[in-house]
Amino acid sequence: xxxxxxxxxxxxxxxxxxxxxxxxxxxxxxxxxxxxxxxxxxxxxxxxxxxxxxxxxxxxxxxxxxxxxxxxxxxxxxxxxxxxxxxxxxxxxxxxxxxxxxxxxxxxxxxxxxxxxxxxxxxxxxxxxxxxxxxxxxxxxxxxxxxxxxxxxxxxxxxxxxxxxx
Numbered sequence: 496x497x498x499x500x501x502x503x504x505x506x507x508x509x510x511x512x513x514x515x516x517x518x519x520x521x522x523x524x525x526x527x528x529x530x531x532x533x534x535x536x537x538x539x540x541x542x543x544x545x546x547x548x549x550x551x552x553x554x555x556x557x558x559x560x561x562x563x564x565x566x567x568x569x570x571x572x573x574x575x576x577x578x579x580x581x582x583x584x585x586x587x588x589x590x591x592x593x594x595x596x597x598x599x600x601x602x603x604x605x606x607x608x609x610x611x612x613x614x615x616x617x618x619x620x621x622x623x624x625x626x627x628x629x630x631x632x633x634x635x636x637x638x639x640x641x642x643x644x645x646x647x648x649x650x651x652x653x654x655x656x657x658x659x660x661x
Contacts, residue, residue: 512654512655512657513654513655513656513657514657514658514659515527515656515657515658515659516659516661517658517659517660517661518660518661519560519572519573519660524658524660527656527658528552528560528658531552531578531580531656531658532552533552534580534582535550535580536550536552536562536578536579536580537550537578537579537581538550538562538564538570538575538577538578539575539576539577539578539579540570540574540575540576541574541575541576542574550562550563550564550565550570550578560572562575562578572660575660576659576660576661577657577658577659577660578657578658578660579655579656579657579658580655580656580657581653581654581655581656582653582654582656583650583651583653583654584650585653585654586649586650586651586652586653586654587646587647587649587650588649589649589654590645590646590647590648590649590650590652591642591645591646591649592645593641593645593649594641594642594643594644594645594646594648594649595638595639595641595642595645596641597641597645598634598637598638598639598640598641598642598644598645599634599635599637599638599641600634601637601641602630602632602633602634602635602636602637602638603630603631603633603634603637604630604633605630605633605637606626606628606629606630606631606632606633606634607626607627607629607630607633608626609626609629609633611623611625611626611629615629
């Protein structure tokens, strides 16, 4: 059972992270900055100082970009090593997708592999009469559980969009 929990944590972490790597002159980096200009972000600087959160992009032109913190400290782009933007809405959607797929697969496997009760294997059964029916109901129940838990975990963790300036 612990292996399944570890696999779900790994799937969740893998699905909720994207990284763009480049220098400030790359068109992909400039596009990333333009798309996330209005977002609050965390800046990691090259001088190994503490991470500064609540930072917004301040650009006079595509080549003159700096970052302003909540306490009005300006960080020039030359001192920035990594930028991180967290989107909780996108994280909720990704978590819901991962949760529903994982839950449905595990529920279906559980339904196929579990033993039937005496009533379920009799001719008087009503809902679950064989392992195929059990797999369908298991997939439905565990899929709904995965949807709810995946949405909550994804919303709390959020999707991390990282710009790595090397």
